[in-house]
Amino acid sequence: MTLLTHLYTQRINVDLRHLRCFLAVAEEGGFTAAGRRLHLAQPTLTRTIKSLEESLGVQLFERSTRRTELTEKGEKLRENLGPLLGQLDRTLKDLREGEKLRVGFSWGLPEGLSRFAARFAEETGTGVEFVRCEIPQDGLGAGQVHVALLRGTPPPRNLRSRFLYEEPRIAGVPAGWELAARTELDWAELADLPLVVNTASGTTFPDMWPAGRRPAVGAECRNYDEWLEQVAAGLGVGTAPLSTARRYTHPSVHLVPLTGAPTVSAHLVYPSHGAHPQAARFVNEAWRASDELQT
Incomplete structure (x- = not known):
């Protein structure tokens, strides 16, 4: 023995x-x-x-x-x-070998997240795969993704989350409208215009303006591509986080800086129970590196 x-x-x-x-x-x-x-x-x-x-x-x-x-x-x-x-x-x-951590997003990944993910994969041996989901938190519930990037509203309480950063909004205006020639718009001005609302993953809704002076809904959609097309078609204006608007453009949509607009918060979330073994580490390290994610 x-x-x-x-x-x-x-x-x-x-x-x-x-x-x-x-x-x-x-x-x-x-x-x-x-x-x-x-x-x-x-x-x-x-x-x-x-x-x-x-x-x-x-x-x-x-x-x-x-x-x-x-x-x-x-x-x-x-x-x-x-x-x-x-x-x-x-x-x-x-x-x-071959293990993947799937990260769900609806649109507009932070510019530095891909670089961070590559470094994470090298350090841990777990690859990171980005998965586009119409509603990222639904992707978590279905097991489609292990971590989700959420923007706008506070994360649901049944999920663990880390706040990453806040970013300004920009307005999307139909190119044929006179407003498209403006160098900036004020958030309050949008209350008098029809609003294109992304009901699935958007960050802008009529109830964000004061009661009694809220924009009418000109059109609804469920993803950013539809949002762009409906603004381009002249069905209304919309707003989006600045980083997203930089990466997704349309020849018939002019992006106009906004003043007085609320910022958009970004969070990474993962399940409170039954999470992927690397989910917490990925989220916590991304939080510590949040300053570099937008660059």
């Missing part, structure tokens, strides 16, 4: 962290070099090895002021452990 077989037939409190720390000290020949390799402070590493020895009931290292040497049992553990951990690492890497 090998040392590892004997140890694992007992009730012992040992995890991979203990074993990786042991192997690093054994291979590096000391705690200082192993600490550098593992990016751990020497006292932390010393406590981990001591905890491993106490759990096993076996002394693994002979320590002196000048050197650290493996005991006979420590040497046996090192000989068995190296190949096992190598095989485990290869197995785990193979399991992650």
Whole structure:
């Protein structure tokens, strides 16, 4: 019976962290070099090895002021452990191969999100795939996507979320209207004009103006492409986040800067229960990198 077989037939409190720390000290020949390799402070590493020895009931290292040497049992553990951990690492890497985190969006991904996703994939081994959804939160509920980008209204309470940023709005005006020649429009002026409303994923609705002075609905749609076409057809004006309007244009729609308009908030959300194992990490790291997402 090998040392590892004997140890694992007992009730012992040992995890991979203990074993990786042991192997690093054994291979590096000391705690200082192993600490550098593992990016751990020497006292932390010393406590981990001591905890491993106490759990096993076996002394693994002979320590002196000048050197650290493996005991006979420590040497046996090192000989068995190296190949096992190598095989485990290869197995785990193979399991992650081809794994995808699907991120749902309705329109206008933040300009820097693709760069962030590529870096995330390189660091974690989990690729990121962007999936266009008419209603991203419905994509979450159906399991179509693991994370969703939501804009405008606060995220539903049954989802975990991270606020990313706020951005200004711009107005979309039919090219044939006199207003299209303006250098800017005020939010209050839109109350007197028919409004094209994206009912599925839009961020602009009549109730955002004061009661008694709200725009009439000129047309309804369910995605950004339809929104552009209905504005182009002269059915009304609309507003969209500035970044989206920059990326999606139409020859018959003029984009006019807005003053006095409420900003549009952007959030990343994921399920509170049963989320993809990498969803929280992706969302939290995107939140920390939010300043670069719009550039």
